[in-house]
Amino acid sequence: xxxxxxxxxxxxxxxxxxxxxxxxxxxxxxxxxxxxxxxxxxxxxxxxxxxxxxxxxxxxxxxxxxxxxxxxxxxxxxxxxxxxxxxxxxxxxxxxxxxxxxxxxxxxxxxxxxxxxxxxxxxxxxxxxxxxxxxxxxxxxxxxxxxxxxxxxxxxxxxxxxxxxxxxxxxxxxxxxxxxxxxxxxxxxxxxxxxxxxxxxxxxxxxxxxxxxxxxxxxxxxxxxxxxxxxxxxxxxxxxxxxxxxxxxxxxxxxxxxxxxxxxxxxxxxxxxxxxxxxxxxxxxxxxxxxxxxxxxxxxxxxxxxxxxxxxxxxxxxxxxxxxxxxxxxxxxxxxxxxxxxxxxxxxxxxxxxxxxxxxxxxxxxxxxxxxxxxxxxxxxxxxxxxxxxxxxxxxxxxxxxxxxxxxxxxxxxxxxxxxxxxxxxxxxxxxxxxxxxxxxxxxxxxxxxxxxxxxxxxxxxxxxxx
Amino acid sequence: xxxxxxxxxxxxxxxxxxxxxxxxxxxxxxxxxxxxxxxxxxxxxxxxxxxxxxxxxxxxxxxxxxxxxxxxxxxxxxxxxxxxxxxxxxxxxxxxxxxxxxxxxxxxxxxxxxxxxxxxxxxxxxxxxxxxxxxxxxxxxxxxxxxxxxxxxxxxxxxxxxxxxxxxxxxxxxxxxxxxxxxxxxxxxxxxxxxxxxxxxxxxxxxxxxxxxxxxxxxxxxxxxxxxxxxxxxxxxxxxxxxxxxxxxxxxxxxxxxxxxxxxxxxxxxxxxxxxxxxxxxxxxxxxxxxxxxxxxxxxxxxxxxxxxxxxxxxxxxxxxxxxxxxxxxxxxxxxxxxxxxxxxxxxxxxxxxxxxxxxxxxxxxxxxxxxxxxxxxxxxxxxxxxxxxxxxxxxxxxxxxxxxxxxxxxxxxxxxxxxxxxxxxxxxxxxxxxxxxxxxxxxxxxxxxxxxxxxxxxxxxxxxxx
Numbered sequence: 001x002x003x004x005x006x007x008x009x010x011x012x013x014x015x016x017x018x019x020x021x022x023x024x025x026x027x028x029x030x031x032x033x034x035x036x037x038x039x040x041x042x043x044x045x046x047x048x049x050x051x052x053x054x055x056x057x058x059x060x061x062x063x064x065x066x067x068x069x070x071x072x073x074x075x076x077x078x079x080x081x082x083x084x085x086x087x088x089x090x091x092x093x094x095x096x097x098x099x100x101x102x103x104x105x106x107x108x109x110x111x112x113x114x115x116x117x118x119x120x121x122x123x124x125x126x127x128x129x130x131x132x133x134x135x136x137x138x139x140x141x142x143x144x145x146x147x148x149x150x151x152x153x154x155x156x157x158x159x160x161x162x163x164x165x166x167x168x169x170x171x172x173x174x175x176x177x178x179x180x181x182x183x184x185x186x187x188x189x190x191x192x193x194x195x196x197x198x199x200x201x202x203x204x205x206x207x208x209x210x211x212x213x214x215x216x217x218x219x220x221x222x223x224x225x226x227x228x229x230x231x232x233x234x235x236x237x238x239x240x241x242x243x244x245x246x247x248x249x250x251x252x253x254x255x256x257x258x259x260x261x262x263x264x265x266x267x268x269x270x271x272x273x274x275x276x277x278x279x280x281x282x283x284x285x286x287x288x289x290x291x292x293x294x295x296x297x298x299x300x301x302x303x304x305x306x307x308x309x310x311x312x313x314x315x316x317x318x319x320x321x322x323x324x325x326x327x328x329x330x331x332x333x334x335x336x337x338x339x340x341x342x343x344x345x346x347x348x349x350x351x352x353x354x355x356x357x358x359x360x361x362x363x364x365x366x367x368x369x370x371x372x373x374x375x376x377x378x379x380x381x382x383x384x385x386x387x388x389x390x391x392x393x394x395x396x397x398x399x400x401x402x403x404x405x406x407x408x409x410x411x412x413x414x415x416x417x418x419x420x421x422x423x424x425x426x427x428x429x430x431x432x433x434x435x436x437x438x439x440x441x442x443x444x445x446x447x448x449x450x451x452x453x454x455x456x457x458x459x460x461x462x463x464x465x466x467x
Numbered sequence: 468x469x470x471x472x473x474x475x476x477x478x479x480x481x482x483x484x485x486x487x488x489x490x491x492x493x494x495x496x497x498x499x500x501x502x503x504x505x506x507x508x509x510x511x512x513x514x515x516x517x518x519x520x521x522x523x524x525x526x527x528x529x530x531x532x533x534x535x536x537x538x539x540x541x542x543x544x545x546x547x548x549x550x551x552x553x554x555x556x557x558x559x560x561x562x563x564x565x566x567x568x569x570x571x572x573x574x575x576x577x578x579x580x581x582x583x584x585x586x587x588x589x590x591x592x593x594x595x596x597x598x599x600x601x602x603x604x605x606x607x608x609x610x611x612x613x614x615x616x617x618x619x620x621x622x623x624x625x626x627x628x629x630x631x632x633x634x635x636x637x638x639x640x641x642x643x644x645x646x647x648x649x650x651x652x653x654x655x656x657x658x659x660x661x662x663x664x665x666x667x668x669x670x671x672x673x674x675x676x677x678x679x680x681x682x683x684x685x686x687x688x689x690x691x692x693x694x695x696x697x698x699x700x701x702x703x704x705x706x707x708x709x710x711x712x713x714x715x716x717x718x719x720x721x722x723x724x725x726x727x728x729x730x731x732x733x734x735x736x737x738x739x740x741x742x743x744x745x746x747x748x749x750x751x752x753x754x755x756x757x758x759x760x761x762x763x764x765x766x767x768x769x770x771x772x773x774x775x776x777x778x779x780x781x782x783x784x785x786x787x788x789x790x791x792x793x794x795x796x797x798x799x800x801x802x803x804x805x806x807x808x809x810x811x812x813x814x815x816x817x818x819x820x821x822x823x824x825x826x827x828x829x830x831x832x833x834x835x836x837x838x839x840x841x842x843x844x845x846x847x848x849x850x851x852x853x854x855x856x857x858x859x860x861x862x863x864x865x866x867x868x869x870x871x872x873x874x875x876x877x878x879x880x881x882x883x884x885x886x887x888x889x890x891x892x893x894x895x896x897x898x899x900x901x902x903x904x905x906x907x908x909x910x911x912x913x914x915x916x917x918x919x920x921x922x923x924x925x926x927x928x929x930x931x932x933x934x
Contacts, residue, residue, distance in 0.1 A: 010719060014905065254479055256646060264647075266578075
């Protein structure tokens with residue numbers, strides 16, 4: 001009954017077979033790309049910092065302009081109802097050393113866009129990276145994706161928006177999509193937050209902008225070997241780059257076995273979570289520095305006022321979550337019959353949309369566990385903490401988490417080589433071996449890999465870490 | 468540092484390349500398998516019905532043994548705290564003819580197992596199907612998966628459980644897993660309900676049981692051309708069978724374009740949903756038949772008492788959701804350059820874990836929309852309702868939804884051929900073209916395809932529908 005189509009070649013291949021190779025070629029280009037040498041990036045960033053004159057000061061939460069604790073609930077909200085709010089969360093996870101608790105949490109139901117624009121120069125894919133200030137970064141300015149936009153920005157685009165290059169992500173005639181998925185953010189600090197992670201490619205001319213530069217994937221990898229240069233949003237988008245074709249090669253567990261294990265882990269946890277008024281959160285107190293715990297654990301809610309010298313933005317103030325110490329996120333890995341495998345942990349975080357996501361082998365802030373008995377501390381933590389003494393550290397750098405919501409939130413990311421004694425091939429409940437390629441396949445879909453695992457995967461995609 | 472492994476061949480291929488062919492061979496075997504001829508299945512089912520003597524009677528909700536409306540909330544719960552409860556849900560979806568409402572909904576946070584055991588006979592995969600009674604089925608007994616088990620069953624297994632064949636799904640030494648994912652159920656009637664859909668295969672001897680028989684995929688397809696024989700749980704497990712390798716062939720949209728469209732659809736909806744006390748649901752009233760609406764729309768909560776003649780079970784009573792009429796779930800399809808494409812709808816259902824899932828082109832109960840203006844009725848509904856007159860119906864059968872929770876919940880499933888006039892290749896917002904192979908790839912992961920779309924996909928996997 002359907003007449004033969006008049007226009008030929010409506011169909012296209014379901015999968016772009018050459019994309020993994022093109023990304024691998026870009027990852028192999030280090031030292032210099034078409035635009036900047038890698039060793040010029042620090043100067044370029046310093047120049048952008050001088051051009052903008054940002055200043056961030058701590059202020060008490062009750063002095064935040066436009067923000068207030070609401071009567072009744074005590075929730076911390078902006079008078080516009082926009083941005084985000086700090087509310088309470090009550091969690092019951094049914095097991096572990098702390099089976100139930102309450103805490104402040106960031107509630108921001110809107111889905112944002114984190115997008116990187118790619119283009120070939122001299123046959124090599126380059127990625128358009130932005131020098132972007134975020135008030136919570138210890139060094140203020142870091143390298144971010146081409147675009148970090150809230151959905152309000154996104155939908156206002158046709159009335160003219162201030163988000164540079166946004167049109168490449170909203171207009172499919174300008175750029176073709178190479179990956180696009182909804183990925184979670186920190187489940188300990190965000191309630192069910194997800195952002196779109198998008199990679200698009202254009203063949204057209206892209207106008208220059210002084211705050212942006214084109215880097216190869218290999219150059220970004222070189223920067224990821226340094227502390228606090230490549231921001232979290234850039235890392236999570238890069239973790240989703242389709243580096244490998246589906247189902248390539250061999251692994252300890254087939255893709256189906258890995259998915260089956262994950263499905264079982266997601267099913268076996270009884271996680272009961274609900275939002276509560278911030279005033280009902282137990283064990284947290286207001287003081288001059290913000291809202292925190294007398295024992296100093298976990299994090300505090302702090303306030304900052306931002307002065308911005310550029311014309312478009314005059315300044316604002318906002319709350320930020322400030323963790324109590326530098327975290328650790330480490331994958332133990334083993335090379336099995338020549339193939340590297342990472343030990344993933346199906347980790348419950350109260351803010352996840354669905355019970356567990358795949359986390360690094362160890363993800364913890366040691367300060368939070370010092371008061372606990374040894375057997376209650378996270379598995380493999382001691383193996384990671386002693387790895388340097390054993391010469392088992394293959395990659396190590398401290399990176400900043402989302403500087404728009406967190407203050408000085410830094411995590412030491414590591415790959416640590418293990419053996420049968422430190423990490424058996426038949427791991428206990430909650431742990432499983434997976435190849436980086438298997439995790440990369442999963443990153444095409446949302447809610448498999450948590451944001452810390454994605455940072456470590458970005459280190460592999462870019463060549464920052466070689467196992 | 469890692470010593471070379473002593474045992475060789477620890478690795479295996481990530482993807483079992485021969486599985487799609489083996490499933491296709493099973494789908495090609497119709498008429499008779501190793502056990503029963505397809506035309507003997509009706510007699511076998513009738514025999515099983517006679518052997519068990521089930522009787523289901525309607526009873527008022529306040530006469531349900533063990534169930535009561537709780538003081539304060541009015542929620543309908545069992546005294547054991549087990550099974551499920553009927554609570555209220557308040558939904559605000561921000562758009563459409565009915566942007567906000569409240570309703571009763573089934574709350575059952577536990578994840579169940581729906582599992583099918585496969586085994587080769589004479590080189591052809593057969594699937595072990597059960598003749599299972601469910602009180603809400605219009606004909607009581609239908610063909611179900613090998614196992615339908617709640618997690619309580621599952622976890623009790625080592626103390627001895629009454630669930631026949633459960634060990635094939637809990638003991639990986641007995642059977643290898645071919646697919647395993649968490650899939651949603653009806654988002655209009657269930658609050659965030661998901662079940663594990665599992666296919667496993669064994670090479671060992673499987674003991675016979677009179678309530679079970681082995682059928683080929685093609686035989687199940689023959690039964691799916693008839694009304695009310697293959698139950699919903701069997702259909703959803705079959706929809707997840709890995710029928711095609713990753714990324715095979717061509718399509719109107721690449722896999723990445725399809726995922727990107729889905730990600731955008733999931734992001735653009737503001738769905739705000741919360742559970743409320745059943746007594747606070749607006750517009751629903753108790754009467755002699757249960758809890759329903761004076762206008763007769765949507766569904767009612769009804770009660771049944773079940774008498775079971777077999778020794779293990781003596782009888783019970785429970786509430787069931789009874790829809791107001793027979794639903795329609797239809798895919799419009801077009802064959803583009805020789806490749807069939809289905810028009811999928813990114814549909815909001817209030818009970819989904821995350822805003823939208825992919826639904827059939829039309830999914831509606833016409834009775835619920837009769838009072839609406841034409842432009843407010845679901846898109847493409849009239850095209851589907853008039854399809855028989857145009858000779859455009861390629862597949863049509865009425866199937867029962869979950870008979871353990873719904874009473875006489877029947878949906879007319881259809882594939883309807885379309886053309887550029889009835890369904891343009893550039894569809895409007897919320898709709899997209901995808902090949903059955905693309906949807907099959909997505910069914911390896913949870914929360915992409917809703918349960919109605921999965922029934923229609925099962926019709927394709929089994930050969931019941933050929934486009």
